[in-house]
Amino acid sequence: MRKRILVTGGAGFLGSHLCERLLNEGNDVICLDNYFTGSKQNIIHLINNPYFEIIRHDITMPVFLEVDEIYNLACPASPIHYQYNAIKTIKTSVMGSINMLGLAKRTNATILQASTSEVYGDPEIHPQVETCWGHVNPIGPRACYDEGKRCAESLFINYHRQNNVNIKIVRIFNTYGPRMHPNDGRVVSNFIMQALKNEDITIYGDGSQTRSFCYVDDLINAMILMMKTDKNFTGPVNIGNPGEFTILELAQKIIELTGSSSKIIYMPLPADDPTQRQPDISLSKEKLAWQPAISLETGLIKTIDYFKQLIRVCP
Ligand code: NAD
Ligand code: UDP
Numbered sequence: 001m002r003k004r005i006l007v008t009g010g011a012g013f014l015g016s017h018l019c020e021r022l023l024n025e026g027n028d029v030i031c032l033d034n035y036f037t038g039s040k041q042n043i044i045h046l047i048n049n050p051y052f053e054i055i056r057h058d059i060t061m062p063v064f065l066e067v068d069e070i071y072n073l074a075c076p077a078s079p080i081h082y083q084y085n086a087i088k089t090i091k092t093s094v095m096g097s098i099n100m101l102g103l104a105k106r107t108n109a110t111i112l113q114a115s116t117s118e119v120y121g122d123p124e125i126h127p128q129v130e131t132c133w134g135h136v137n138p139i140g141p142r143a144c145y146d147e148g149k150r151c152a153e154s155l156f157i158n159y160h161r162q163n164n165v166n167i168k169i170v171r172i173f174n175t176y177g178p179r180m181h182p183n184d185g186r187v188v189s190n191f192i193m194q195a196l197k198n199e200d201i202t203i204y205g206d207g208s209q210t211r212s213f214c215y216v217d218d219l220i221n222a223m224i225l226m227m228k229t230d231k232n233f234t235g236p237v238n239i240g241n242p243g244e245f246t247i248l249e250l251a252q253k254i255i256e257l258t259g260s261s262s263k264i265i266y267m268p269l270p271a272d273d274p275t276q277r278q279p280d281i282s283l284s285k286e287k288l289a290w291q292p293a294i295s296l297e298t299g300l301i302k303t304i305d306y307f308k309q310l311i312r313v314c315p
Contacts (some may be wrong), residue, residue, distance in 0.1 A: 002051075004028040004066065006109075008059050008100060009073035011038030013179045014114070014172075016046075017220050018071060023049055025224075030065065034058040037076045042179050059096035060088075063103065069227060070111040072100045075149075077116075078184035079142065079270065086144035093148030094155070101159040101167075110166040112227050113156050115236060117173040117277055118146045127244075127278035130171070130236050140272040153236060160234055168226050168233075173240025173279045177216030177299060178306035188213065188300075191251055192307045195260035205269030207248030212278045214241040215299030218292035225288040233287055240279035241292040257300055 005022050009015040010031030015038065022029045023046060031043060032055045046052045057063055059074045075092050076082040082089045097113065104111035120128045121136030136146045159165040176188035183189075194201050222239040245253075251264055284290045 002026055002028055003068040004030065005069045005071070006030045006032060006065060006067045007071045007073060008032045008096070009038065009075065009114075011035060011040060011043050011054075012073060012077075013042070013177070013181065014175065014216065014219065015073045016042035016179055017177070017216050018073070018223060019043060019046060019052065021220050021224065023052055027051070029053070030055060030067065032057050032059070032063065033074065037078070037081050037181060037184065059099055060091045062099045065103065065107075067103070067107055067109050070100055070104055070109050071114070071223065071227070072097065072111060073114040075114070078181070078186045079145075080185035082145040083141055089144040090148045093152045097152040097155045101155060101165060104167075105159065105163050105165050110168065110227060111156070112168040112170065112223065113152055115153055115169050115171045116145075116149050117171055117238070117240065117279065118142065119150050119153065119171060120277075121146060122272065122274045123276060126276050127242065127280040128238065129280040130238055130283055137272050141270070142272050157234065166231055168229065169235035169237070170223060170226050170239045171236050172219060173214055173238065173277060174211045175214045175216055175219045175240075177303050180303070182307065182310060187211065187247060187250065188303065189307070191254045192258070192304055195254050195258040195262050196304070196307055196311055198261050200265045201251045201255065201262045202267050203247055203251055203264055204267050204273065205247075206266065207251065208246050209269075209273060210244045210246050210276045210278065211250070212240050212242055212244045213250070213296055213299070214239070214292055215294035215302070218294050222284060222288060222290045225290050229287060237283050237287060238279040238281055239284060240281065241296075242279055242281055243296055244278040245296065253296065254300065254304075257297070258304055
């Protein structure tokens, strides 16, 4: 049966891929977005589909709809965007979650929260397992995002315990791919844009900090599988690619794949920048029968192609 599915943040990077996939699977999709970091360009190819609807709305305000499932992705995700208006970021995670959980409760919809590896902060356990409680500075520059997402997880689990709302929590590790915002300051988009323009590649710190990069298609598969899990399984579950790379290795790989003449330069490390990040995905393997299939090199090639085309259209 055709389901009616709400995707908040549906005009963003991940949201637009999710809307596309859900439509392809024969669902009725409502994309809700305030266009803070998302854009109509990301979903323009879906607009003529009669089963696709778009609502310009801010999730910090209530919304009344009838839906079967909700994917709650609305929230700026890159450090420069979420720090631009820190209070608004907290409101989006906290008030937005309350509004979306209220909607789920009223409609009896299953609701999935796009949480983040940032709930682990600068992790004390490596790789990170879901049982880690996290090591987060509550008053640092990243706190508006990290603590907002932590509070959202707490809201989700309490709506489940107290009101029996069907919830799913996924903790997403760094994900990349086509439709990332070219100026969002995230490492993959920054390095590719710099390399394609033969500009200096800006490494913050000495480049020894690590991240694990998941290609968007793998992530979307996992989110959809998570939504389909048994009612009793709420998560949180880590979703990410365990392949761990230093930021210097990433810069070198992007220079190699683009054939760029860019030079690497070193700049100060931002405050509270986590030193290591790698998901333990045992739980997603067990509960979702999921693991990523796309290597960093394959994913980077697809992403580089996207940014090349973007530069050709808007140089
Ligand atoms: P994105 O910035 O491209 O997408 C976020 C979308 O939410 C944008 O379209 C934006 O306009 C919209 N939005 C922001 N505030 C809103 C509000 N108050 N009301 C309505 N819409 C609002 O980022 P993304 O990478 O696609 O991330 C999507 C979700 O996944 C976020 O919740 C993010 O925290 C989470 N996540 C992403 C990553 C990643 O690596 N991409 C990692 C961890 C978690
Ligand atoms: N980073 C970097 N140069 C850049 C952008 C980011 O060295 O131009 C580093 C950043 O300091 C961090 C890592 O790359 O250590 C990942 O940064 P991103 O903002 O993509 O994600 P997050 O820190 O949230 O994982």
